[in-house]
Amino acid sequence: MSGQAHRLPDRGLVDRSRTLRFSFDGRTYEGHPGDTLASALLANDVRLVGRSFKYHRPRGIVSAGPEETNALVTLRRDGRREPNIPATMVELHDGLVAVSQNRWPSLRFDLLSVNSLLKPIFVAGFYYKTFMWPRWAWLRLYEPAIRRAAGLGEAGRAPDPDRYERSFAHADVLVVGGGPAGLMAALAAGRAGARVLLAEERAELGGHVLAERLEVDGRPGVEWVRDVTAALGELDNVRILRRTTVFGQYDGLTFGAVERVADHLPEPPPHLPRQRSWTIHAGQAVVATGAIERPLVFAGNDLPGVMLAGAARRYLNQYGVLPGRSAIVFTNNDDGYRTARDLAEAGSSVTLVDPRPGSQASGMDLLAGSGVTALHEHVVIEATGGTRLKSAAVAPVGQGAWSASVRPCDLLCVSGGWSPSVHLLSHLGARPNYDAERAAYVMDQLPAGLHVAGGVAGSFDLDRTLSDGQDAGKEAAAACGFRARKAD
Numbered sequence: 340m341s342g343q344a345h346r347l348p349d350r351g352l353v354d355r356s357r358t359l360r361f362s363f364d365g366r367t368y369e370g371h372p373g374d375t376l377a378s379a380l381l382a383n384d385v386r387l388v389g390r391s392f393k394y395h396r397p398r399g400i401v402s403a404g405p406e407e408t409n410a411l412v413t414l415r416r417d418g419r420r421e422p423n424i425p426a427t428m429v430e431l432h433d434g435l436v437a438v439s440q441n442r443w444p445s446l447r448f449d450l451l452s453v454n455s456l457l458k459p460i461f462v463a464g465f466y467y468k469t470f471m472w473p474r475w476a477w478l479r480l481y482e483p484a485i486r487r488a489a490g491l492g493e494a495g496r497a498p499d500p501d502r503y504e505r506s507f508a509h510a511d512v513l514v515v516g517g518g519p520a521g522l523m524a525a526l527a528a529g530r531a532g533a534r535v536l537l538a539e540e541r542a543e544l545g546g547h548v549l550a551e552r553l554e555v556d557g558r559p560g561v562e563w564v565r566d567v568t569a570a571l572g573e574l575d576n577v578r579i580l581r582r583t584t585v586f587g588q589y590d591g592l593t594f595g596a597v598e599r600v601a602d603h604l605p606e607p608p609p610h611l612p613r614q615r616s617w618t619i620h621a622g623q624a625v626v627a628t629g630a631i632e633r634p635l636v637f638a639g640n641d642l643p644g645v646m647l648a649g650a651a652r653r654y655l656n657q658y659g660v661l662p663g664r665s666a667i668v669f670t671n672n673d674d675g676y677r678t679a680r681d682l683a684e685a686g687s688s689v690t691l692v693d694p695r696p697g698s699q700a701s702g703m704d705l706l707a708g709s710g711v712t713a714l715h716e717h718v719v720i721e722a723t724g725g726t727r728l729k730s731a732a733v734a735p736v737g738q739g740a741w742s743a744s745v746r747p748c749d750l751l752c753v754s755g756g757w758s759p760s761v762h763l764l765s766h767l768g769a770r771p772n773y774d775a776e777r778a779a780y781v782m783d784q785l786p787a788g789l790h791v792a793g794g795v796a797g798s799f800d801l802d803r804t805l806s807d808g809q810d811a812g813k814e815a816a817a818a819c820g821f822r823a824r825k826a827d
Contacts, residue, residue, distance in 0.1 A: 343369060344382075345381060347660065348659075349659075353371040353372065353659055354372040359431050361376070361433070361437065362436050363380060363439070364439050368380070374431040376430075378403075380400070381662055382660045386400075386726070386727040387446060387643050388410040389410060390440075390449055392491065393454065393461065395454050395455065396455050397452075400643075400646065401646055403647075403653040405427070405428055410426035411425060412437045413438050413439075413493070417497045419499065420494065430542055432603055434605050440491045447726060505615070507618050508578075508620070509534075509621075510535060510621050512536070512819065514528070514537045516626065517541070517579070518546020518804075520804045520808035521539070521546070522545075522567045524790075524811045524815070527809045528815055528816040530574070531813065537577065537578070537580065538580045538583040538596055539583065540585075544567075547629065547649075548560040548564055551652065580598055580617070583598040584597055584599075585763060587766060588766040588767060592622065592788045597614055598614065599614055600612055624788060624790070624815070625792060625808075626763055628794075629794040631757065632649045632755070633757065634753050637720055642727070643727045644663065644727050644748075646662060646750065647753060648668060648752040649678070652681050661686065663682075663748070666679075666751070667689075667731050667750070668690070668754075669693075669751065670691070670755075672778075673702035674754055675691070675702070675754035678754070680705045680709050691711050692719055695715060697715040700715065716735060717733050717734065718733070719753075756779065757779060759794055759796065761795060767786050769784060771783075774797060792812075
């Protein structure tokens, strides 16, 4: 059993009074209630979690949310076996069994990683141009071999012992997303008297407030989330669906959602389904789905240890995990400066790399007294390592590798800005437009009956997010015939 070498003693929202044991690839580890599988693996210094689809290159945890593309695992056994689940969205429970995918005979020693050496041969269309003759061999030889080599997880073959339900819900106002904007929207619409249904895909409400060191009204943001959640619980006309992903928008403000009722348990209790499919009919809808951080591109940016800057902050502040002890933060915007500050204050040695001149970086005030070394007008041109990150080459903007300095590191955080999560808004044909001021695609022409608030609307500061959420909730309630009163 491995110890939690990267668990911080005084940060995070996990319950350290209880210890949970789980296994990954047959090895037992420990975590705490409140962890995800990803945060628990990082706490135990597990960096290698998968292999890439084609070349079988090493892959590590890159995000902290549903956008995770690398840390895809298979959960459970036998009929409950379920592949391709992001480790970032798996709630840790005692006895959890997870295995890595797309490797043989093991994750660390994957024979098909030889494909990485042969990548000059595997150009676009390689399979179709090469495996043409003899014709009979495609179905009998070539295709079966390619299918075994590619793919990700393998589904269970035994009968599924669990049951599933289909349910319907009607609401005056549907709020999608339980972050600060969604909470304010639900509170405003609920206090106006509207029937409100709030759907949040995580187990906990609060969104990015839980991952940041933010204050609301002079108190920690986490306390504000608890108070708002309690206020919503006192309203009989508000219903909260946790662990519920709204995946589709259809005609007539009809939405599809899936509730993971018992996925966080070893097995469902006899009286509960494992999952529940929802068809939701709403009079109005507030979409508060936030934003996704963009990566930055350089050689080796897929190595285990390269992570989104916002994800690093979430692992620090929500899960109490230090993702690396020697970190480089490569950012082209001021948001990355918060990651550099938080990492430094948690005990990491941090170098910040920003391609902009120092005069354009308003985040420098955050670094005062933090001990962070800031390199402006520099870029990361390459990350190096094997199954984990070892170092990064940093060079002045516009100059080649000859001018680069190699800096040892075990964590490389990247931030290329934020992209609003407009996916749900686009399902009926609406298209986002590029906003140069916010450097993001935002939806400025909304379908009838839809309202947006927070990051999905291009609002990236907490003050604006809270006011946006309140306004959207009031407007949605008013469109349903309810009069919203003024709230704090």
